Each structure stands twice: as C-alpha cells, then as structure tokens.
Amino acid sequence: MMEMMCVEFESKSENEAFARVVAAAFIARLNPTLDEVEDVKMAISEAVTNAIVHGYENDPSKKIFMRCSIENQTCQFRIMDQGVGIADIERAKEPLYSTKKDEERAGMGFTFMDTLMDDLQIYSQLGEGTTIIMTKTFSRG
Amino acid sequence: MEQNCKIVGTKMYVYLMGEVDHHYVKEIKKEIDGKLGFYIIKELILDFTNVQFMDSAGIGLIMHGYQYMKNVLGSITCVGMSQRIKKSLAAAGVFTYISEEKQEKYQEEV
Ligand SMILES: Nc1ncnc2c1ncn2[C@@H]1O[C@H](COP(=O)(O)OP(=O)(O)O)[C@@H](O)[C@H]1O
Ligand SMILES: [Mg+2]
Numbered sequence: 578m579m580e581m582m583c584v585e586f587e588s589k590s591e592n593e594a595f596a597r598v599v600a601a602a603f604i605a606r607l608n609p610t611l612d613e614v615e616d617v618k619m620a621i622s623e624a625v626t627n628a629i630v631h632g633y634e635n636d637p638s639k640k641i642f643m644r645c646s647i648e649n650q651t652c653q654f655r656i657m658d659q660g661v662g663i664a665d666i667e668r669a670k671e672p673l674y675s676t677k678k679d680e681e682r683a684g685m686g687f688t689f690m691d692t693l694m695d696d697l698q699i700y701s702q703l704g705e706g707t708t709i710i711m712t713k714t715f716s717r718g
Numbered sequence: 719m720e721q722n723c724k725i726v727g728t729k730m731y732v733y734l735m736g737e738v739d740h741h742y743v744k745e746i747k748k749e750i751d752g753k754l755g756f757y758i759i760k761e762l763i764l765d766f767t768n769v770q771f772m773d774s775a776g777i778g779l780i781m782h783g784y785q786y787m788k789n790v791l792g793s794i795t796c797v798g799m800s801q802r803i804k805k806s807l808a809a810a811g812v813f814t815y816i817s818e819e820k821q822e823k824y825q826e827e828v
Pocket of ligand 1: 623627628631632633658660661662663669670674675676677682683684685686687688707774
C-alpha cells in the first residue's frame with residue numbers, strides 16, 4: 578500500500594527548515610536511523626534552496642511543491658518549482674559547478690542530493706520549471 | 719540577532735549556532751562582513767561546536783571567509799566540527815585550502 582503527502586509553500590528561505598522538518602516527520606514511520614534522517618534533511622534542504630535561489634531567483638510570491646510517498650521501505654521525494662529551469666542539467670550536476678559563484682554558492686547541492694539518496698532524477702525545461710525526484714530505501718522497518 | 723562574533727586582538731571567532739542553511743547564512747554573513755570591514759582581522763576562526771545541521775550553504779560561508787582572508791593575507795580555521803560536517807567539507811575539497819584545527823589550541827582564549 579502506498580502512503581503519500583503533499584505540501585505547497587512560499588518560496589521564502591524560512592521554509593527551508595520547514596521543508597526539512599516536514600520530510601523528516603513523514604519518514605519517521607519507517608523507523609529511520611539518525612544518519613538516514615540527516616541524509617534526508619540535507620538532500621531536501623539542497624533541493625528546496627535551489628528552487629528558492631535559482632528557480633525563483635528569490636521571488637517570495639512564488640510557490641514550491643513537495644510530495645513524498647512511501648511504498649514498503651522506499652520513500653520518493655519530489656520537489657517542484659515553476660521557475661526559470663536549468664539550461665544544462667549535466668553541467669549543473671558537476672561538483673563545484675554553480676551559476677551563482679559570485680554569491681558564494683558551493684556548487685555542491687546536486688552532488689549531495691546524489692550521494693545522500695539512492696537515486697536522483699532531474700527534469701527541467703527552460704522557462705517552465707524544475708522537478709527533482711529523489712528516492713531512498715530505509716534500512717529497518 | 720544576538721552577538722555571534724567575538725574579537726580578540728586581530729582574531730575573530732564566529733560561533734555558528736543551530737541550523738546552518740541558506741536562510742541562516744544570509745544573516746550571519748551580514749554580521750561577519752560588517753565586522754571584517756570595520757576591524758583589522760588576520761585570523762578568522764569558525765566554531766561549529768553548536769551546529770546541529772549544515773548543508774552546502776555552510777560550505778559557501780567557509781569559501782566566502784577563505785576568499786576574504788586570502789585577500790588580506792590572513793588565515794581561516796574551522797573548529798568543533800562533527801564527523802558529518804567534516805565529511806561534507808571533505809567532499810567539497812575544502813580541506814585542501816583551509817586548516818582544521820584541534821579545538822584545545824583555542825579553548826583558553828574563548
Ligand atoms: N530549481 C532550479 N532551477 C533552476 N536552476 C537550478 C535549480 N537547481 C539547480 N539549478 C542550477 O544548477 C546549478 C547547480 O546547483 P547546486 O549543485 O545546488 O549548486 P549551487 O546551488 O551551489 O549553485 C545552480 O547553480 C543552478 O544554475
Ligand atoms: Mg544549491
């Protein structure tokens with residue numbers, strides 16, 4: 578049986594913490610280890626921050642969607658924005674690559690999402706938006 | 719915002735607190751940059767002892783401090799990092815240009 582939740586929130590930096598807490602609370606039913614919870618919080622934080630600073634270029638009137646679903650021990654996390662989109666996804670995934678180096682962005686967001694989760698998929702269209710889909714299987718039931 | 723920076727001679731200690739994400743970094747960067755512009759600082763020490771969560775925004779903050787200190791021919795040091803934080807800094811190659819020091823060296827000055 579699949580379990581699912583969905584939230585929509587404003588593109589404000591305060592909501593980075595909100596999204597982390599919501600995702601962590603949702604996966605609590607999977608009895609995750611402390612390390613697994615930290616992995617999820619960090620990956621969610623990276624994806625939501627990207628939607629805010631890159632997708633919506635800090636426009637707080639825009640909305641971000643987060644959907645999490647659980648099937649057996651596997652959770653799928655989706656973060657969606659309807660922002661500017663990514664021109665070159667392969668490039669964007671490279672460690673230390675950032676289009677906003679002048680703002681001291683580390684360029685490590687996608688690298689962390691990729692290493693902390695079991696799977697990372699990026700769908701993006703210029704002018705349409707970006708959807709990040711991450712999946713992680715939790716070790717104990 | 720409460721005082722997060724302490725200046726001792728030409729050293730500045732920055733006590734990072736709680737959840738170091740993009741939201742937090744925006745604020746503390748203003749405080750740090752304000753002080754760096756006002757005082758003569760040769761050594762910047764970032765203290766991670768009370769950090770509960772950190773994402774790549776924290777790495778961005780370290781890179782920012784490193785750039786500034788390099789320009790004034792000073793140094794930057796990170797202390798009190800958890801294993802988890804060290805792991806993410808290593809992944810970003812941060813230890814190739816900043817030093818990670820034992821906390822004891824600074825304890826008496828804090
Ligand atoms: N949601 C998004 N919308 C538009 N561009 C994005 C989005 N997420 C990531 N990007 C692009 O991918 C690049 C790499 O992202 P990331 O690895 O998180 O590094 P950083 O955020 O530090 O720049 C960003 O600099 C940006 O150009
Ligand atoms: Mg990012």
